[in-house]
Amino acid sequence: MLGQMLKWLVRIALAGAVAAGMSACTMLGLNYSSLSVDNKPVASPPLTSGFDPATTRMVLEQELYGPWPGNLPVSFSAPRVIDAQYLGGRGTLEEITLTIGEGDSARRFPIAIAYPNIAKTKPVPLIISQTFSDNCSVFPNDPVTELGGDVCNGTNMTGAVGFLATSIFGTYIAYAPIERYFDAGLAYASFPGWSFVPDGNPSAQSVMATLTPDPKPTSALMAWAYGFDAAAKALETDPRIQPDAIAALGHSRYGKSALMAAAWSDRIAAAIAHQSGFAGAASSRSTTGETLGRMARSYPHWVRPGLGQELKDGLELSLDQHFLLALIAPKPIFLGNGRRDVWSDPNSTYRLAQAADLVYEAEGVEGLPDGTMRTFEPGAEISYWLRVGGHSVVSEDIDAFIAFMTAHFSPAG
Ligand code: GCU
8 A cells, every 4th residue: 555655656756857847848949839720729809800900009008018108209319320331341330329208217228220332322121120138249340339338349248158148049149140131132220129128127117117208118018119119210211211111120028029019100110020929929828838927927027017916816818919910910020930939839829820810811911821830921911930949040030031021122122
C-alpha cells in the first residue's frame, strides 16, 4: 500500500516537472505553433458588415487601452543634418526633435530619419519604426543623438548583453539595415518608443499623469501609438515624404502599438506589426502562449489601470482583437510571426486575421488571401507572414517588411 502511494507521488512529481518544463519550453521558443485553424474556436463576437468603427474604438479604449490622447499638441524642430553623404553618398541622415504635450510636462526627444537620394526628386514612402533599444544602436556608425541630448558614440548593444540580445532576438532587433530600405526607395525614421512614455511600472503612469491637456493616455501602448501619430505629423509635410504612404513598424510590444496607431490615426497608412502577440493581433480569448491576463499582470502599465486584476477576477472583454484589425481596414496590415514564437500565438493571430477579412471585403478589398498560415502574399491587404524560428527580427523579416511596403506603395524608382 505504502509502496503504491510512493509510486504515485513520484509519478505526480514527475508529471509536474514535465509540465513545468513544457511551459518553460514554450517561453523559450522550443515549441511549435499549431498550423491547424479549423479545429480551434472561431473569433467571437463575430464581425458583421455593419461594423461600427466609432463604437469599436470607444469600447477598446474603455476595456483595454484607455483613451487616445488626441488633444496632446505636437511640435517639432527644423531638421539637423547628421550626415549629408550618408552610406557613401546614397542619401542623407537627419534628425528632428519632437515635442508632445505642453508646458513643463511636455516630452521632447529626437527622431533620426534616413532619406534615400531619390527623395530629392520624388517623395518616397516612409517607415516609422519604434525601437526597443536606442538610436545609437539603430545607427551604430553615426553621431545621432540619444534621449537627453548626448551624441552617440557607437552601438550600445555591446558585450555579453549585446551578444545575447542579438543571438536570441536577431541581428535586427536594434540595428536597422538602412541600405536595404534605400535599395527599395524607402525612407526610414526611428526613435525609441519609450522616449515618449517610459516602459516601466510605475514610471509610465507617473509620466502619463502629468501630460496635458486631457484626455491623458492611461496605457503605455496607447501612448506609444500616439507617438507614431506624432512622428507622422512631423514628417507628413516634408516634401521628400509621400504623406499617404507612412507605415508604422514595430516588433512585439511596439507591434501592438503599431497596430493601434493604424487603427486610431489617419496619418498612418499601414501597420507592420511583427510578433505583436497579446493586446496586439493575438486573441484575447486564447489560452495558448502568454495570454492577455498574464501580459496585463506582468506589464500592468501597457494596458489601462486595473485590467490585470479584473481579468484575474474573471472579466471577459466584450470585444476580441479582430475588432482592432477591422478598425484598420481597408489599410494594409503586415502580421509577422515565427513558428516557434508560441508566446505571441501565431495561430490565434491567423484566426483573427481570417475574421477581420469580412470588414476588408466590405470595404471592397481582399483582406486575407485564401490559403494557410504558410501563405505569404506581401501585396495582400492582410499580409500574414510565418517563418521558422522564434521571437526575433532576422534578415528574412526585413525582406518581408520591404516586400510588403513595395507591394503597397509605389516607391520612388
Ligand atoms: C514580453 C511580453 C510580450 C511582448 C514582448 C516584447 O515577452 O510578454 O507581450 O510582446 O515582451 O515586447 O518583446
